[in-house]
Amino acid sequence: MSLSNGFFDIPQGKVAAVVTYLQMFQRPPARPGPSEESWSLQKADFSGLEDYRLFFRRVGQDWLWFSRIQLGDDELSQILDNPRYETYVLTVSGENRGLLELDFRSEGEAEISFFGLTSDMLGRGMGRWLMNRALEIAWSHPIRRLWLHTCTFDHPGAVAFYVRSGFRPYRRQVEVTDDPRTIGLLPETAAPHVPLII
Numbered sequence: 001m002s003l004s005n006g007f008f009d010i011p012q013g014k015v016a017a018v019v020t021y022l023q024m025f026q027r028p029p030a031r032p033g034p035s036e037e038s039w040s041l042q043k044a045d046f047s048g049l050e051d052y053r054l055f056f057r058r059v060g061q062d063w064l065w066f067s068r069i070q071l072g073d074d075e076l077s078q079i080l081d082n083p084r085y086e087t088y089v090l091t092v093s094g095e096n097r098g099l100l101e102l103d104f105r106s107e108g109e110a111e112i113s114f115f116g117l118t119s120d121m122l123g124r125g126m127g128r129w130l131m132n133r134a135l136e137i138a139w140s141h142p143i144r145r146l147w148l149h150t151c152t153f154d155h156p157g158a159v160a161f162y163v164r165s166g167f168r169p170y171r172r173q174v175e176v177t178d179d180p181r182t183i184g185l186l187p188e189t190a191a192p193h194v195p196l197i198i
């Protein structure tokens with residue numbers, strides 16, 4: 001496919017992000033980092049879909065994560081209840097502080113479909129701790145490939161963090177979508193690093 005060079009207007013009410021896909025084909029060595037006794041990771045046990053959505057928003061709202069928020073109950077349950085879809089929460093002294101979702105629905109591979117911490121936990125080494133756990137869990141399954149994607153709405157250090165984790169970028173896309181803040185999925189105050197244009 002060819003695409004001419006240049007600047008392209010994004011229509012009013014839409015947003016555009018550059019998406020980077022990264023992958024690895026073998027388990028890398030764990031990277032050193034801090035670890036606290038109070039940090040633990042367990043399979044999520046949300047009391048219902050609203051509880052899940054609330055925590056998903058807490059982690060992802062400021063990075064404009066909306067894909068799960070736009071799903072109805074049936075569609076969302078179909079994903080979360082699939083035995084080949086694993087949702088984990090990182091807790092600190094029993095409080096949810098990080099979200100990890102691993103998708104094993106495609107034979108022989110896994111996707112880290114969501115990976116993030118609540119904003120108060122950033123920059124303390126907890127992301128590294130969570131990635132070490134994620135790699136341990138993913139590679140304990142019979143997979144040949146582990147992949148994920150991240151976009152320019154995500155934390156500015158995310159791509160470099162994933163590269164240090166052993167992932168290699170292999171594909172780039174531009175995603176254009178309705179601005180989730182203008183269609184009522186997220187509050188207008190979400191993600192100030194992606195200013196709302198109205």
Ligand SMILES: CC(C)(COP(=O)(O)OP(=O)(O)OC[C@H]1O[C@@H](n2cnc3c(N)ncnc32)[C@H](O)[C@@H]1OP(=O)(O)O)[C@@H](O)C(=O)NCCC(=O)NCCS
Pocket residue numbers: 031032033034059063114115116117118121122123124125126127128129149150151154155157158161164
């Ligand atoms: C991506 C994300 C999980 C990374 O977590 P983070 O808190 O920013 O990064 P960390 O502090 O854990 O790690 C950064 C590095 O600093 C190191 N570090 C941080 N604090 C440290 C400390 N107190 N002592 C020693 N090392 C420390 C880590 O070990 C790590 O080193 P490495 O990458 O060289 O191995 C986090 O930024 C996040 O949740 N962002 C919001 C959601 C998001 O954008 N997710 C990605 C989209 S898919």
